[in-house]
Amino acid sequence: MGKARRSKNSKKKTGHAPGSAIYTGDRSKEKLFIETFDYNQTHCTVKELNSVEESFNFKHSDSVTWINLNGLNHVKDIEILGNHFNLHPLVIEDIVSISQRPKLDDYGDYIFVVLKMLYFQDEDAENISSEQVSFVLGKNYVLTFQESEGDVFDAVRQRIIAGKGRARSLGSDYLLYILIDAIVDHYYEVIDALGDKVEDFESAIFSGNVNDDTSKNIRDLKHEIFKMRRSIFPLREILVKIDKNDSPLIEKKTITFFSDIYDHLIQVSESIDIYREMASSLMDMYMTTISNKMNEVMKVLTIMASIFIPLTFIAGIYGMNFQYIPEIQYKYGYFVVWVIMIIIVFVMIHYFKRKKWL
Structure with a gap:
């Protein structure tokens, strides 16, 4: 299924000039949703916008502004917003192309970051979805672009509105930090659920409780772990770039917070490697169990x-x-x-x- 999607996306991009903004996802019916959080130490204004033009006044605001746009299928609106904030055409192209590898590009006046947000499609924590989230860090603003509504930023929104923590007293670079930190913190939840699945498979195989779907389920588990690894590991490069970056958009005191994310990411990466090894051994255990059962049958015969x-x-x-x-x-x-x-x-x-x- 993944191969078919990549093939479809590549066909959408074939033949177009570099910088052509073409949405490569499959959620073409998503509604455009734009929300803004404009705040400083004394006030916080939360507003849902009806059009991208309403966000233009926030560019030169003295307060910090977070503009969150959901609906990457609305390419024209994204181009209008990007042109107003002087985003490079290649940046706009990367925003609407959802197969981007996590990365960081410094354009001087702004910093462009692409991450993967991981979450479960259902309450039973069965299937992992990976959604691309793009960030643009400016002097007093952060732009975020998501494919659809629903994310892991609810806690950030509540902290900004309630004025808890440092969010309201620091700049847009700190806002970028807490947004990335929310994504990384959610990685822990996904990994814990994956760890439970690995242990359940291990217990089932040891007890001999296997069936014809076991091998397929193990392969699906390995695919999920690989998907997580491919989404998370490049984030370490981003944090290293931030640590070595001398851009005036990120203050030195904020870099310390990004270093804390890097420490968390190392723990996440180690857990992924452990579960990947365990998932690989699960297939060996399963084949050994099947072989033992076959040997028992052959012994009786x-x-x-x-x-x-x-x-x-x-x-x-x-x-x-x-x-x-x-x-x-x-x-x-x-x-x-x-x-x-x-x-x-x-x-x-x-x-x-x-x-x-x-």
Whole structure:
């Protein structure tokens, strides 16, 4: 399914000039939703905008502004917003192209960051969805672009509105930090759920509770872990760039906070590596379990065949069509043969048990 989607996205981009803004996702019916948080130490204004033009006044505001746009399928509106904030055409192209690798680009007047936000599609924590989130950090503003409504920033919104923590007293660079921190914190929840799935598979395999879907489920689990690894590992490069960046948009005191995210990310990366190794070993354990079951079946069949070999030999001897076989004329010959055959069966079973084959 993933391959088909990548192929479809690549076809959308084929033949177009660099800088062409073309939405490569499949959520073409999403409504445009724009919300703004304009705040300083004394006030906070939250507003839902009806058009991108209403956000133009925030560009040169003395307060900090967070403009969050949902609906990457509205390419024209994104281009209008991007042109007003003097975004490079390649930046606008990357915003609407959802297959971007996490990265950071410094354009002088602003910093462009692309991340992957991970969350579960359902309450049962079965399927992981990866959504691209783009950030533009300016002097007094942060622009965020999401493919659809629903994200991991609710706690950030509440902190800004309530004035808790440092958010209202620091600049836009700190706002970028708490948004990225919210994404990384949510990685922990996804990883914990994946860890539970790995342990459940391990327990089921050890107890022999496997079925025909087990191998497919393990492959799906490995694919989810790979998806997480591909989304999370490049984020370390971004944080290293921020740490070494001398841009005036990020103050030195804020870089310390980004370093804290890097420490969290190292823990996340180590957990992913551990679960990836465990997922790989799960398939080996599953194949070993299947092999053991097959060996048990073959052992039973071999023992049954071994028991019937001498019985078949005796039956074959007395089933031959020779005219003169001495025992055939014996009055109790039939019963004697039965006794001999039963004795052979019990002797062989006793022998197998002594050898611990049974």
